[in-house]
Amino acid sequence: MKRSEKGSVTIEATIVISLVLMLLFGCLGTLLTIFVDTQMEWAVQSASDEMNIIGIPFSDRTDLLRDLMWIKINKQVKNRSINNFVEIRELSYKKVNGHEINMWEVSYDYKFISFAENEKIQVPFKTGNENDGLKFESSTVYITTYGEKYHMEQCFHLRKSKFPIDLDEALKKGYEPCKNCHKNIESR
Ligand SMILES: [Zn+2]
Numbered sequence: 001m002k003r004s005e006k007g008s009v010t011i012e013a014t015i016v017i018s019l020v021l022m023l024l025f026g027c028l029g030t031l032l033t034i035f036v037d038t039q040m041e042w043a044v045q046s047a048s049d050e051m052n053i054i055g056i057p058f059s060d061r062t063d064l065l066r067d068l069m070w071i072k073i074n075k076q077v078k079n080r081s082i083n084n085f086v087e088i089r090e091l092s093y094k095k096v097n098g099h100e101i102n103m104w105e106v107s108y109d110y111k112f113i114s115f116a117e118n119e120k121i122q123v124p125f126k127t128g129n130e131n132d133g134l135k136f137e138s139s140t141v142y143i144t145t146y147g148e149k150y151h152m153e154q155c156f157h158l159r160k161s162k163f164p165i166d167l168d169e170a171l172k173k174g175y176e177p178c179k180n181c182h183k184n185i186e187s188r
Pocket residue numbers: 150151152155156157178179180181182
């Protein structure tokens with residue numbers, strides 16, 4: 001075999017190997033994207049289902065509802081070992097058969113290899129009041145001795161002092177979500 005032929009064989013082999021590798025990574029990326037997408041949809045759906053039993057009128061406490069939703073989605077996401085950005089935006093609400101049906105837009109980002117995408121899901125859930133037999137549900141957040149923010153359990157701001165408080169109570173007392181542990185919550 002001549003020298004030039006040997007060279008062209010090497011080049012061809014390199015091209016073939018590159019193409020195979022590209023195809024392989026492409027497939028892997030697509031699979032991962034589908035996997036995360038499905039997991040996120042489950043997380044949002046589970047959170048939305050839980051929100052269905054919250055018995056407070058929408059118009060009264062949008063702040064509480066949104067923060068609860070955010071906490072619930074993030075718990076679900078953590079349970080599924082996915083690290084994503086979840087952002088919740090309030091969309092609209094309407095009354096159906098005396099129930100207030102709320103539509104929320106939930107956006108999330110994910111990044112795998114070279115894939116970066118932003119997905120949006122609309123989440124309907126209904127609220128009512130105690131007369132409908134709905135029970136009120138809240139969530140525990142944490143405050144510090146002197147701070148004016150409330151935190152999620154793992155936040156580094158809680159290394160010096162950490163007192164559990166009901167989210168509803170924290171909001172009523174004027175505490176605001178910490179920017180570190182609630183970085184993707186829409187600011188008021
Ligand atoms: Zn915090």
